[in-house]
Amino acid sequence: MSTYSIKDLEQLSGIKAHTLRIWEQRYNLLSPKRTDTNIRYYDDADLKLILNVALLNDNGFKISKIASMDEREIREEVMKLTERSLTHDDQIHALTLCMIEMDEERFDKILSSNILKLGFEQTMLNIIYPFMSKIGVLWQTGAINPAQEHFISNLVRQKLIVAIDGQLTNGGGKKFLLFLPEGELHEIAILFATYLIKSKGHKVIYLGQSTPNDDLLAVYKLHQPEYLMTVVTTSPSAEYVQEYINALAERFKDAKILISGYQVIGQDLKLPSNVEQLNYIRDVKDLLEEIERIPQEK
Numbered sequence: 202m203s204t205y206s207i208k209d210l211e212q213l214s215g216i217k218a219h220t221l222r223i224w225e226q227r228y229n230l231l232s233p234k235r236t237d238t239n240i241r242y243y244d245d246a247d248l249k250l251i252l253n254v255a256l257l258n259d260n261g262f263k264i265s266k267i268a269s270m271d272e273r274e275i276r277e278e279v280m281k282l283t284e285r286s287l288t289h290d291d292q293i294h295a296l297t298l299c300m301i302e303m304d305e306e307r308f309d310k311i312l313s314s315n316i317l318k319l320g321f322e323q324t325m326l327n328i329i330y331p332f333m334s335k336i337g338v339l340w341q342t343g344a345i346n347p348a349q350e351h352f353i354s355n356l357v358r359q360k361l362i363v364a365i366d367g368q369l370t371n372g373g374g375k376k377f378l379l380f381l382p383e384g385e386l387h388e389i390a391i392l393f394a395t396y397l398i399k400s401k402g403h404k405v406i407y408l409g410q411s412t413p414n415d416d417l418l419a420v421y422k423l424h425q426p427e428y429l430m431t432v433v434t435t436s437p438s439a440e441y442v443q444e445y446i447n448a449l450a451e452r453f454k455d456a457k458i459l460i461s462g463y464q465v466i467g468q469d470l471k472l473p474s475n476v477e478q479l480n481y482i483r484d485v486k487d488l489l490e491e492i493e494r495i496p497q498e499k
Contacts, residue, residue: 203346204242207233213248213297213345214255221251228268230254249301253279256294283311293332300336300345300353308356321364322400325393329357330482333389354389361392365399374403375492376426378456380412382445384436390461391432394485401489421453429453433462443470450476459488 211218224230231251233241253275257267260282267275283295292315299308315324336350377398379391388410395405406424408417421429429449437445442464449458450473461479472478479485 203245203248203349205244205248206242210243210248210251214251216251216255216258224254224264224268228264230264230268245301249298250275252294252298252301256282256291259290259294260288284314289327289331292328293335296328296332296353297336300349303349303352305352305356308353312356312360322397325361325396326483330390330393333357354387357389358392361389361396365392365396368396368399371402374401375428376404376406376424377428377430378406378408378417378421378424378426379430380408380417381410381431382433382436383411383413385432385434386410387432387434387462390434390482391430393482394430397482397485397489401493403489403492418452421456426456428457428459430459431462433460433464435464437464439464439468442468446470446476447473450474459485 205213207218207221210216210221221231225233231243231247233243233247235241250272254264254267256279257275258264262278270278279295279298283291292311295311296308298304299311312324312329315328319327333354336345336353379395379398381388381391391407391409395407398405406420406426408420431449433442433445446458446460449460454475456475458476459479460476461484465478466480470478477488479488
């Protein structure tokens with residue numbers, strides 16, 4: 202069982218810690234436990250309750266009304282709400298609950314429903330990708346455990362692979378070589394980038410997780426792609442990212458290198474002329490649209 206601080210509850214639910222404490226005192230909504238050293242903490246049941254409360258409160262339920270409902274009534278209202286609501290934040294809340302409960306059936310139902318309503322690309326851009334970015338940060342800060350992050354990542358990965366397999370290219374367009382640095386395993390971003398790139402008719406050479414440098418160079422020499430793309434979430438660590446970027450730029454001088462990830466965005470990096478930083482997945486779409494505006498070489 203995981204334990205959470207009140208700051209963790211705030212990050213996961215979006216409800217300010219000050220508000221949570223008021224709800225504790227006024228409505229007995231939460232009953233924090235204490236460690237042997239008298240430090241307050243919360244468990245999975247508390248987190249699930251607060252996520253449900255946040256969802257209902259955001260949709261017009263008064264906190265006094267929610268506090269009077271039992272666990273079954275709260276869950277029933279949440280289920281009704283997430284099945285009829287198209288609000289992106291509501292869907293992200295619902296997916297966060299699925300992650301905490303490790304409820305694969307419910308997760309798949311929510312995802313499939315949104316894909317039917319919005320289409321795969323819009324579901325990824327507006328719901329899944331913001332959700333994955335959120336839990337990626339929470340995993341980095343220890344607010345959720347690795348098992349929860351892996352559970353969700355694998356479910357999303359399965360959906361992406363199926364969607365990628367459904368994209369056919371006609372052999373035209375540009376060549377993109379997508380890979381993760383050695384030791385890097387978080388591939389959701391480059392899988393979605395693969396989907397976007399292939400959907401625009403470009404060719405993707407996908408090397409995936411933890412690509413050795415020698416293998417990367419060998420594939421590059423064989424295919425001569427115009428673009429290389431990578432995402433740095435955990436490896437290399439922040440103090441080595443600049444060195445890694447410089448080495449890529451020097452090794453692949455004739456390619457445009459696209460780089461993103463937790464260890465890149467918001468860092469004070471000096472990018473070589475052939476390296477471009479992508480801050481959001483939408484930047485990939487913007488890049489592809491820019492390529493489309495440039496007449497393809499015969």
